[in-house]
Amino acid sequence: MKIRQDHNRFKEIVRGRIKKELRRYMANGELIGRQGQKEVRIPVPRIDIPRFRYGSKDQGGVGQGEGEVGDSLGDGDGQEGPGQGEAGEQEGAKELELSVTLDELAEIMAEELELPNIQPRGEQRIASTRATYRGLRPVGPDALRHMKRSYKEALKRMISTGEYDPDNPVVIPRREDMRYRSWAEEEIPATNAVIVYMMDVSGSMGDEQKEIVRIESFWIDTWLRTQYRGIESRYIIHDATAREVDQHTFFHTRESGGTMISSAYRLCIDILEADYPASEWNIYPFHFSDGDNWSVDDTAQCIQLLRGGILPRANMFGYGQVESPYGSGQFIKDLREHFGKEERMVLSEIKNRDMIFDSIKTFLGKGM
Amino acid sequence: MTLPARLMELKDEIDGYARGHGLDYFETIFEIVDYDRINEIAAYGGFPSRYPHWRFGMEYDQLSKSYRYGLSKIYEMVINNDPVYAYLLEGNNLVDQKTVIAHVYGHADFFKHNFTFSATNRKMVDRMANHATRVRRLIDRLGIERVETFIDVCLSIDNLIDYHGPFIRRPPAREEEDTVDARDGGVHRLPARDYMDDFINPPEFLEEQRQAREEELKRRRNLPANPQRDVLLFLMEFAPLEGWELDILNIVRTEAYYFAPQGMTKIMNEGWATYWHSRIMTEQALDPDEFLDYADSYSRVVATAPGSFNPYKVGIEIWRDIEERWNRGMFGEEWEHCSSLAERESWDRQLGHGQEKIFQVRKLYNDITFIDEFLTPELVERQQMYAFGYNPKSKRWEIDSREFGQVKTQLLDNLTNFGTPVIEVVDGNFRNAAQLLLRHNYLGIPLRLDWAEEVLRNLHRIWKRPVFIETIVEDKGRLLGFDGASVINDAWTLSEKKPT
Numbered sequence: 001m002k003i004r005q006d007h008n009r010f011k012e013i014v015r016g017r018i019k020k021e022l023r024r025y026m027a028n029g030e031l032i033g034r035q036g037q038k039e040v041r042i043p044v045p046r047i048d049i050p051r052f053r054y055g056s057k058d059q060g061g062v063g064q065g066e067g068e069v070g071d072s073l074g075d076g077d078g079q080e081g082p083g084q085g086e087a088g089e090q091e092g093a094k095e096l097e098l099s100v101t102l103d104e105l106a107e108i109m110a111e112e113l114e115l116p117n118i119q120p121r122g123e124q125r126i127a128s129t130r131a132t133y134r135g136l137r138p139v140g141p142d143a144l145r146h147m148k149r150s151y152k153e154a155l156k157r158m159i160s161t162g163e164y165d166p167d168n169p170v171v172i173p174r175r176e177d178m179r180y181r182s183w184a185e186e187e188i189p190a191t192n193a194v195i196v197y198m199m200d201v202s203g204s205m206g207d208e209q210k211e212i213v214r215i216e217s218f219w220i221d222t223w224l225r226t227q228y229r230g231i232e233s234r235y236i237i238h239d240a241t242a243r244e245v246d247q248h249t250f251f252h253t254r255e256s257g258g259t260m261i262s263s264a265y266r267l268c269i270d271i272l273e274a275d276y277p278a279s280e281w282n283i284y285p286f287h288f289s290d291g292d293n294w295s296v297d298d299t300a301q302c303i304q305l306l307r308g309g310i311l312p313r314a315n316m317f318g319y320g321q322v323e324s325p326y327g328s329g330q331f332i333k334d335l336r337e338h339f340g341k342e343e344r345m346v347l348s349e350i351k352n353r354d355m356i357f358d359s360i361k362t363f364l365g366k367g368m
Numbered sequence: 369m370t371l372p373a374r375l376m377e378l379k380d381e382i383d384g385y386a387r388g389h390g391l392d393y394f395e396t397i398f399e400i401v402d403y404d405r406i407n408e409i410a411a412y413g414g415f416p417s418r419y420p421h422w423r424f425g426m427e428y429d430q431l432s433k434s435y436r437y438g439l440s441k442i443y444e445m446v447i448n449n450d451p452v453y454a455y456l457l458e459g460n461n462l463v464d465q466k467t468v469i470a471h472v473y474g475h476a477d478f479f480k481h482n483f484t485f486s487a488t489n490r491k492m493v494d495r496m497a498n499h500a501t502r503v504r505r506l507i508d509r510l511g512i513e514r515v516e517t518f519i520d521v522c523l524s525i526d527n528l529i530d531y532h533g534p535f536i537r538r539p540p541a542r543e544e545e546d547t548v549d550a551r552d553g554g555v556h557r558l559p560a561r562d563y564m565d566d567f568i569n570p571p572e573f574l575e576e577q578r579q580a581r582e583e584e585l586k587r588r589r590n591l592p593a594n595p596q597r598d599v600l601l602f603l604m605e606f607a608p609l610e611g612w613e614l615d616i617l618n619i620v621r622t623e624a625y626y627f628a629p630q631g632m633t634k635i636m637n638e639g640w641a642t643y644w645h646s647r648i649m650t651e652q653a654l655d656p657d658e659f660l661d662y663a664d665s666y667s668r669v670v671a672t673a674p675g676s677f678n679p680y681k682v683g684i685e686i687w688r689d690i691e692e693r694w695n696r697g698m699f700g701e702e703w704e705h706c707s708s709l710a711e712r713e714s715w716d717r718q719l720g721h722g723q724e725k726i727f728q729v730r731k732l733y734n735d736i737t738f739i740d741e742f743l744t745p746e747l748v749e750r751q752q753m754y755a756f757g758y759n760p761k762s763k764r765w766e767i768d769s770r771e772f773g774q775v776k777t778q779l780l781d782n783l784t785n786f787g788t789p790v791i792e793v794v795d796g797n798f799r800n801a802a803q804l805l806l807r808h809n810y811l812g813i814p815l816r817l818d819w820a821e822e823v824l825r826n827l828h829r830i831w832k833r834p835v836f837i838e839t840i841v842e843d844k845g846r847l848l849g850f851d852g853a854s855v856i857n858d859a860w861t862l863s864e865k866k867p868t
Contacts, residue, residue: 002417003408003428009516010425047426049523050822052789052837054813059787060757060768062779064672064681073675073756073765 010047014098015108018042022112026219026360027353041099106226109219113361118227118282118315129185140180153177193228193282193315195220196271198264200289202239203256204326212322212350213288214251219360220286220318228282234271238264240294244271260294261287261331262301269309278313285310286318286363291329299331303338306345316344318363323351371398375456378653379469385652386473390727391644393476394490395451398469402458406442407431409455413627414447415496419503419619420512421519443669444468448479448630450490463654463661470648474641481731482636484629487534492626499619506612518613521826522620528599528791529621531628555581591796595807600624602793607830617830631786632734639683640730642669646684675756675765677782685751686742690729691722735783743779745772755779781811789815791837804831807862808839815839817848824850838862 018025025042063073100108109115136149154173158164164171197217199210217233225231235250236242239257242264268285276283293299310317321332332347339345346366348359371379379398386393401409411428412418434440446454454472456465479485489495507515530536555577560568596602600621604614630637646666654662670681693699697717706712729738747753748770755768755778769775781787790809798805804827808815820837827835828850836849838860847860 002420003411003424006411006420006422006425007428008425009420009422009512010429013422049423049520050819050826051524051527052791052808052823053816053819054787054789055816057758057760058813059782060755060778061675061782062677062753062755062775063675063767064678064751064753065674066752067674067754067767069754069767069769071767072762073767 013047015104017047018100018105019108019112022109023354023357026109026215026357028215040102040105042105102222103226106222109223109360110226113357113365115223115361115364116366118224131183131185133181133183135182135184136179137182138176138179140182144181146179146181149179150177153179191228191282192230192232192280193224193284194232194234194272194276195224196234196236196268196283196285197250198236198238198242198268198285198287199250200239200259200261200264200292201237201253201255202259202292203254204259204290204292204324205254205322206324209290209322209324210251210254212353212356213320215353215356216288216320216350216359216363217286219356220284220363223360223364224284236264236267236271238267242267258294259289259292260298261289262298262305265302265305265310269305272310272313276313283314284316284318285314286320288320288322289331290324290326291321291331292326293331293334299334302331303334306335306339311342311344314344316346316366318346318348320348320350320359320363323349371400371456374462375400375465378462378466382466382469382473382648382653385648386470386477386644389644389647390723391473391477393452393473393480394449396454396472396476397451398454398456398472400456400458403435403441404432406445406455406457407435410442410445414445414453414455415493416453417493417497417500419500419519420507421516423523444471444475446472446475447493448485448488448490448626449493452476452479453493461661463658464665466653466658467645467649467662467665470645470653471641473648474644475637477644478633478637478640478730482629482633482734483535483732484632484734488626488629489622495622495626499623502615502619506615510612515612515616518616518829519620521829522600522617524823524826525599525603525830526620526624527786527788528597529601529624529628530597531632531785533598534625592793595792595794597790597792599791599793599806602796603830606796608832609830613830629734632736635679635683635686635735635783636730636733636738637683638680639685639687642680642684643687643726682751682753685747686738687726689744689747690742691726693722694725695720695722697721736780739776739779739783743776748772748775784811789813794838798836801833803834803836806835806837808837810840814841817841820848821850821855824848824855828852 067073136146150173151171154171154177155164157174157177158171195217197213199205199213201210221231221233233247235245235247237245237250237253237255238259238261239255240260240263241257244267245253264287272278272283272285293302306317319332319335321329323329329349332349335345335347339347343366346363348362350356350359370376375398383396407428409416410431411424418424431440431442435442442457444454446452452472452475454468454476456468460468503515503519555574557569557574591606592602600617603609604617604621609617649662649666670678670684672678672681696715697703697719698712698715703712703715706715729742733741749772752770753775754770755775756765757768758764759766768778790811791806792809793804794807795805796802806827815837820839824835824837832852834849834851834856836847836856838845838847840846840862845860845862847856847858849856849858
């Protein structure tokens with residue numbers, strides 16, 4: 001159908017809009033709330049062709065039905081009048097909701113953030129291959145012959161050799177004009193990955209900080225999901241002690257105790273040891289905190305745990321430090337000092353929502 | 369796909385009924401298509417082939433989504449062409465197909481006979497396909513980005529045409545009168561004796577005449593000589609456009625003129641088609657066991673929702689009212705002056721002119737004259753019509769009035785120029801610097817400024833020199849413009865509007 005071309009153009013334009021606004025979308029938690037099964041709905045400003053028009057609220061209309069003078073017909077939050085579609089054809093600046101699949105979203109994000117594909121570990125990288133028809137080639141079985149293209153080639157040849165006679169437009173394809181559909185093999189990744197999210201829920205982590213973590217984890221999930229066949233996520237919260245929780249609890253718990261980061265790292269190692277052997281799994285631990293730790297001793301322990309237990313197993317370890325009014329922000333400095341040269345240790349400071357975009361780029365930009 | 373045998377029979381049957389009522393139309397070709405295809409065709413405005421443009425894709429996206437979610441279904445689609453093309457949706461039940469066929473014949477008759485369509489190209493299907501080929505070639509040569517961007521620019525001004533232009537016979541440009549004496553500055557002087565000369569040809573009067581004439585000459589040197597509503601034509605004639613740009617602008621203008629009559633007769637046209645499908649169905653085509661299905665679908669066609677205007681409903685009610693009034697002779701001086709309610713209600717002069725009248729009206733009216741002449745206080749009351757507006761205090765849309773005068777005025781306002789601002793070119797050599805000046809003929813409603821700014825940018829893309837529009841914002845004259853670098857928004861004394 002011809003509409004496909006226009007439809008694709010439209011989608012391209014929409015993608016362009018999303019790309020342009022990606023930083024804003026990434027800073028906006030609303031998007032995650034709209035998360036459906038496999039797609040998210042993104043509000044994009046309706047793409048309209050501007051014309052000389054009246055302001056929509058300055059122009060009334062005529063309707064039919066019950067009601068007294070002064071009765072309400074609906075509130076004026078939207079720019080548009082109540083269904084004046086026919087008479088006035090008002091096109092207000094209402095937002096258009098577009099569904100984008102998570103894959104598409106990840107792709108857009110990858111393009112915009114210039115994310116490299118991850119080279120997964122493990123011997124059995126590719127589970128299976130799948131053949132899809134794409135493109136043409138000059139040899140192949142007759143069953144795959146592409147008539148239209150073959151004739152086009154023949155026509156090209158005849159015109160260029162001067163054999164073509166417009167008054168007697170007979171086109172005879174020869175052997176070399178033939179074109180056949182060809183196929184390409186796609187690899188379906190076999191490997192799985194696990195993401196272990198750890199978060200400091202001590203008193204100094206406020207709602208805004210947790211919201212940032214929530215948004216970060218959404219984007220990390222979205223990206224890694226496209227890179228592996230299966231993704232498992234585990235959640236650990238900690239203050240002075242750590243425990244494993246489900247996703248909901250992870251984002252909605254607030255404790256008031258002190259902070260011992262080592263407790264979380266220890267639990268993380270336990271989980272990895274029990275369920276995720278490094279030979280079969282790609283492992284992504286992420287830790288978010290405001291950078292406050294109980295004591296220098298505990299920090300020393302953390303460093304030991306990271307070096308001895310987590311880093312050897314992990315593809316990479318991400319530490320995101322959100323800024324809070326209470327935290328000292330010391331922890332990232334300690335990590336930097338000890339792991340400055342360690343490739344697999346990725347550190348990111350997230351001062352506010354607008355920094356989420358850059359933070360994700362830091363975390364995922366290395367392709368590990 | 370052509371029709372299956374059963375539908376073909378039904379089509380012929382209904383064709384017979386329609387012609388029996390006196391409907392007259394070009395050959396009408398029905399195709400049966402699946403919902404995806406009907407969405408595609410609908411996105412292209414009913415045409416099987418249009419030039420490539422993303423907005424058709426957007427239309428399609430919305431149509432197919434709202435169909436999938438069960439929000440809407442395309443009821444009928446028919447295009448003004450010779451032959452008329454119409455589409456039936458595969459999988460509709462037989463009653464719906466019959467209804468649509470009858471409805472389509474109503475439209476086809478209207479297309480052929482209503483005067484607003486008299487100037488439209490009846491081979492538009494071919495013409496649109498031709499446009500498509502031309503644009504595709506341009507895209508092959510120049511790339512989709514360039515071409516599509518320019519189409520966007522043109523579309524943003526495609527409402528700046530003269531809707532009445534096709535019906536206006538313009539007088540030939542006046543020749544210079546050669547009778548005037550150049551010595552007197554081109555002013556006529558009556559013959560008089562010396563001593564009477566000052567009385568017969570008073571110097572003040574001569575001076576006044578001379579000035580008027582000078583202004584007239586100056587005006588004629590203006591470009592355009594008179595304010596011009598067809599801004600697109602003006603741009604085609606005078607804007608520095610490349611060949612391919614001119615071609616696109618021409619295509620957009622041609623299509624805008626083609627679609628204009630449908631906007632100008634929406635209420636009449638839909639009302640007419642609904643009137644006829646309802647008569648043909650209920651009087652002839654309907655089988656007894658289809659009655660409920662038909663009633664169901666009819667009630668959806670004429671349904672009204674708060675704050676919305678249904679042209680099908682309003683249209684059919686007015687047509688029926690006209691028919692009844694002319695059958696009973698409820699018009700003319702006697703009727704107008706009759707103030708007895710009882711007498712008016714039982715009024716019947718047994719004229720039986722209803723049919724004749726509605727056929728005449730469908731030929732000679734457009735929505736504005738139709739509403740102006742045939743919307744009656746009784747009808748407004750019976751149909752519970754009201755005028756509504758936005759109340760900024762309560763931030764709600766509210767019913768403003770149920771009074772006949774106000775309802776009618778509001779409706780006419782919404783129909784005038786399609787409820788969009790009237791804009792014309794006043795000066796193509798503004799400030800003697802080849803700048804373009806447009807004028808918004810302010811009728812009490814201000815322009816939407818953010819869009820106006822965008823349109824000015826687009827106009828600048830065409831005109832390539834600063835472009836301006838004078839308008840009124842908050843009761844004060846403003847000059848909005850774009851000079852290629854920045855947006856201009858200055859206080860402005862409106863140029864005097866001369867009768868044209």
